[in-house]
Amino acid sequence: MRSIQSSLAKFEEVGIRPIAISVDTPEVSRDLCQKAGYTFTFLSDPKADVIRRYDLLHAGAGIDGQDIARPAEFLVDSSGTVRWVNLTENYWVRARPEQILEVAKTLG
């Protein structure tokens, strides 16, 4: 998240809007954005419906055993087609913005 925030200008430059999605409620996400200074869009999927539809459910992995999302990134072009996917194998390891920006430049 922090790396996306710090590369936000570069994402804007290539015409890509970052959208963060988790099971957190809008209130929790709002607190997070205020504390951490995130200015991009955060969406809430408290029942994990969309997370399930994307097959990203990590059942029972929350602190109190809630169902949460496994980390994943998708670059979707303006026609709604997936152009790049990153399904990390280790939740500490996320895609680097430079990788995503490289792909973003190739989108029409």
Next chain:
Amino acid sequence: MKARKFNWPIWSGFLLTLIAFLSYPFVFVWFPVTRDFPWANLLLFALAIALWVVGVRRAFALDRGHQAGPLGVVDRPRPRRSKITASILATLSIAVFGFFIFSTFILARRLPASHSAPQISQKAPDFTLSDTKGKPISLSELLAPVNGNAPKGVLLVFYRGYW
């Protein structure tokens, strides 16, 4: 009689173990170069292990020349308390190191396979979700042109959340 020497290697080894553990989630995870493989933490652990070894050996070694007996200066074993302290600290340190290896190399990799996740050249399923103000937004709205400027795309970042 001289004051008993403080077993600094075991204490600093224990402290360094805690630092090596906590510095991953609090410091090194913010930098991709130290996050993707925790080499900085493993380096700190290696130093800590060297300190434990020195510390434990010191606790169990004979304490040279600390007691002048009738036959001159003699070696005498370290007091039992110092052995117990060293053993406890070494055990705790090993446990912390083990937990670090387990959580970064095993626990963090226990992720669902997500075989049915949208793949390249497939359509991303549309959705409508609330933003931080509670306003519903759909994927198609996010991809629609704003003031005649069509975005090139969106980057969907799914994350575990802060619960």
